[in-house]
Amino acid sequence: MSQRSKLTVAVVGATGAVGRTMLSTLEARDFPATEVIALASARSAGSKVPFKGGELTLREVSKDSFKGVDLALFSAGGDRSLEFAPQAVAAGCVVVDNSNAWRMDERCPLVVPEVNPEALAGHNGIIANPNCSTIQMVVTLKPLHDAAGISRVIVSTYQAVSGTGQKAIEELSAQVRQMFNMQEPEVAVYPYRIAFNCLPQIDVFEANDYTKEEMKMTRETVKILNDPSVKVTATCVRVPVYYSHSEAVNIETRKKLTPAEARAILSAAPGVQVVDNPAMKLYPMPIEAAGEYEVFVGRIREDESIANGLNLWISADNTLKGAALNAVQIAELLLEKDLLKVKNPKAFL
Ligand code: NAP
Ligand code: 3JN
Numbered sequence: 001m002s003q004r005s006k007l008t009v010a011v012v013g014a015t016g017a018v019g020r021t022m023l024s025t026l027e028a029r030d031f032p033a034t035e036v037i038a039l040a041s042a043r044s045a046g047s048k049v050p051f052k053g054g055e056l057t058l059r060e061v062s063k064d065s066f067k068g069v070d071l072a073l074f075s076a077g078g079d080r081s082l083e084f085a086p087q088a089v090a091a092g093c094v095v096v097d098n099s100n101a102w103r104m105d106e107r108c109p110l111v112v113p114e115v116n117p118e119a120l121a122g123h124n125g126i127i128a129n130p131n132c133s134t135i136q137m138v139v140t141l142k143p144l145h146d147a148a149g150i151s152r153v154i155v156s157t158y159q160a161v162s163g164t165g166q167k168a169i170e171e172l173s174a175q176v177r178q179m180f181n182m183q184e185p186e187v188a189v190y191p192y193r194i195a196f197n198c199l200p201q202i203d204v205f206e207a208n209d210y211t212k213e214e215m216k217m218t219r220e221t222v223k224i225l226n227d228p229s230v231k232v233t234a235t236c237v238r239v240p241v242y243y244s245h246s247e248a249v250n251i252e253t254r255k256k257l258t259p260a261e262a263r264a265i266l267s268a269a270p271g272v273q274v275v276d277n278p279a280m281k282l283y284p285m286p287i288e289a290a291g292e293y294e295v296f297v298g299r300i301r302e303d304e305s306i307a308n309g310l311n312l313w314i315s316a317d318n319t320l321k322g323a324a325l326n327a328v329q330i331a332e333l334l335l336e337k338d339l340l341k342v343k344n345p346k347a348f349l
Contacts (some may be wrong), residue, residue: 007034009049010069013076014038017166021324022053022073063115066091073327086348089125095328096127103128110223113329115142124347132322134220135155143269149254153232158239158246163318202236220325244286245318253308259300276300
């Protein structure tokens with residue numbers, strides 16, 4: 001990675017589940033920032049977050065927060081991204097945005113470094129980080145698509161509560177404690193109890209009765225693979241797991257791929273680890289993916305109901321590869337390719 005004499009990085013949403021993981025990932029990967037600034041809401045101003053053995057003091061994000069900042073990692077919700085990312089770019093700061101706000105905007109590349117790094121070239125200042133469920137799926141789909149041409153994907157997700165943020169992590173813990181103490185569990189974050197339950201609703205429903213999360217997976221996958229011929233249908237489910245989303249993925253390919261061929265292709269793919277030995281009861285699980293960088297794939301088997309079909313099971317840490325790690329990898333690529341610059345500060349004003 002190229003070294004700069006000055007590289008100021010701002011993390012917007014630094015108190016959140018994703019923002020804290022962004023800080024720890026910058027630290028763990030030794031990202032060559034000369035200064036890191038932690039931003040959040042007025043509620044957090046003056047409080048501290050841990051970083052590199054010390055602490056960063058939180059400041060309230062404002063349109064003036066980005067003067068002299070080279071790179072901002074946003075993770076404070078779509079409304080903040082819509083309001084402040086254009087201001088950041090106007091100040092000459094490149095934004096990697098973790099929200100849904102800019103993902104489908106034609107001016108913004110939607111990037112997973114193992115899948116479409118080339119999309120970064122010619123960026124306009126805002127680069128979008130995809131949805132966590134999309135990221136882990138496309139890391140696995142891309143090498144199979146290159147080898148055999150995927151025509152259709154049917155995916156069901158099993159998503160951890162950390163995908164909803166810090167309050168949901170606390171709610172699952174509180175409900176488990178309440179139920180073991182024979183108390184009525186308090187329900188606040190989700191429409192129903194999440195402890196010892198599954199909720200087939202993630203985000204709001206759209207007009208077609210799919211949820212927004214399901215439609216994000218459909219639309220984002222096509223944009224990232226840059227191939228509208230890939231048809232995707234998703235069912236997204238919240239499960240009482242703290243960290244790591246899992247997915248049951250069924251694919252139909254144009255050319256036949258045997259499970260052995262798929263295993264070999266995936267074993268050589270960047271960012272993927274194959275864990276697939278039924279005889280030894282080895283398969284990916286959220287408890288083993290949590291805290292790891294890779295996308296774990298297993299249960300690779302033929303879909304015997306169609307001519308060219310495969311079934312896969314995937315687990316990956318949604319706060320890492322699904323969010324913070326992917327954003328930091330994008331930042332690393334920007335540095336590596338000398339793309340950490342804003343060509344047109346007015347691009348989004
Ligand atoms: P979280 O734990 O609830 O954290 C929310 C963060 O946003 C906190 O730092 C909070 O600061 C900040 N924030 C909220 N309102 C703000 C305001 N008005 N002004 C400034 N900062 C504000 O949520 P999270 O799980 O970290 O997720 C944060 C965002 O990341 C989500 O909204 C979503 O857009 C994105 N996300 C993306 C993925 C993905 O799939 N790639 C996954 C999860 C989340 P305070 O502590 O000061 O309130
Ligand atoms: O629920 C999950 O597991 C992933 C959640 C992602 C999320 C949560 C709140 C707002 C997003 C996202 O990244 O798509 C957003 C958003 O930015 O719309």
